[in-house]
Amino acid sequence: MPENGNIPRVTSSDHKGAAVLATTLVMLGLRDVVISPGSRNAPLTIAFAGNPLVRTHVVIDERAAGYVALGLGLESGKPAAVICTSGSAAINHGPAIAEAFHQRTPLISITADRPTRFTGAGHGQTVSQQGLFNAHTVFNATIDENEISESEIASIASRAWTSANYGGPAHLNLPFEEPLYGMRLAEVKGEEMESLERSESDFTIPVILKERGTRTLFIGGPRNCRDKKERCSVDGIAGVFEKFSGITGDSIIESSELFPDNIEHTPTAVVTMGSPIMSKRLRKQISKLGVPHVHVGNDGEGWDMFGLLETTVETEPIEWTRRFIREIEQEEAFVEQFRDEKARLRRVHQELIKDVEWSDLLAFEIILRTVTDDRLHFANSTSVRYAMLYESEKHRVFHANRGVAGIDGCTSTAVGHALALCRIAENKDNPKSVTLITGDVAFLYDINGLASVQEVPSNLKIIVVNNGGGDIFKWLDGPEKTGLLDKFFTTKPKTSIKAAAHFCGVAYFCAEDLESTEKGIGDLGKIDGAAILEISTPPEISAITYTKYLRELRLTREHE
Structure with a gap:
């Protein structure tokens, strides 16, 4: 602030709804705003773009914009x-809002609206927007500047910010009367307002675990972004923690698909952390056990994925787990069987991978062994499943949109993460990189994550494993029997990855075997700017190799 005490003033909107909302959110700590061009949202654009504390990102496609945010x-x-x-x-903000809700990631959607009297009266670009996302938001409100005061607007903004910070999306809808482009001066204050914080962590061990927790099975899906800063190791518990949980350990299996069908010492209780696991098979196995389920974490009420949820402990999960280990002694034989199983999986994997011919399985082995970036994003469908089959460096952070788990928005989300790393880098010319590993269908589905972004981050690298369509449908028992597999399920894309890269103005490389893939990944890291490496794999061989690999892992377990 200037020494003479004058408060700096900047250009803002003359609509108080936009001006007060922007000022309040920025004072609370908002720093990144994604804007899609439009007329009715002009007051919001003016208010946020005029604030020097805000970094704005322009994304033309609203669906991609939501995921970038x-x-x-x-x-x-x-x-x-x-x-x-x-x-x-x-x-079009809906898909990202649904993903943020189930992922429990902070997000604020702000939609401009026409005056409420126009709803249902045949006006263009008018739908019923009040409460549009009620089922998938942690807070929502309409701010009608003609009906409420500036202090009420600030209060709503504060509640939206606090709710989103707890984990999840908030939606604010603002009707604006014309004219829309008027401006006025507004004050810029240099200190952040205080927002409500979470209460202190509760590390209490529920009674049900004290009574029945000597063989507790820990299960972890993707954890929310506040918990998962870096990967960490926890020993002394038996569990299945998917790669995207960020948790590993000597008796922790990192793929829910590899949980043993039959274990000698069965669990007496289950503790979950993070979002629901990927494996339907494991969910069915746990449901049949009928043991009590406790959820632990800073992500709100646990998902009752087994129909057995007893209670939720809202606390920091890693510290709670370490306290649990100290207080509830685990039966050594129960933990040891998971330690042995993890060692067996590692040994068998190393043997099997030696004889694998060129396929998705071998391509992903090379990718995870060769890529050095510590922020790895995986698209849903096949990529996310392959990621969990391989061990990786402990410092790496893995991310996938496993909330709703659709293929939409995977590229856009990686773009947003890369932009965030650019912002916080001390050396603006050398931020940490984000590498997205995706498939051909998922990449082309979300092409607007690159094509409609006005600022493609230079620290983004993309690897597209092209197996000629939706290869995951060849793993499933059903699609092929219909006789409709190729046309309606795998559906090979018509657009080439090379043409898409050229359309988006992004550097492009290609590879088609082990040697060219290793070289391509090396070349990818040398490029100063965003770049795409396409790795072509044979679809039929890839599907057969994957199913054979899983079958061999399980057969070996039975024969040992």
């Missing part, structure tokens, strides 16, 4: 805001 929040754990005009543009 989600990605921006991954590193800091604070929400980014995403702004759009009215009508179908607002609805």
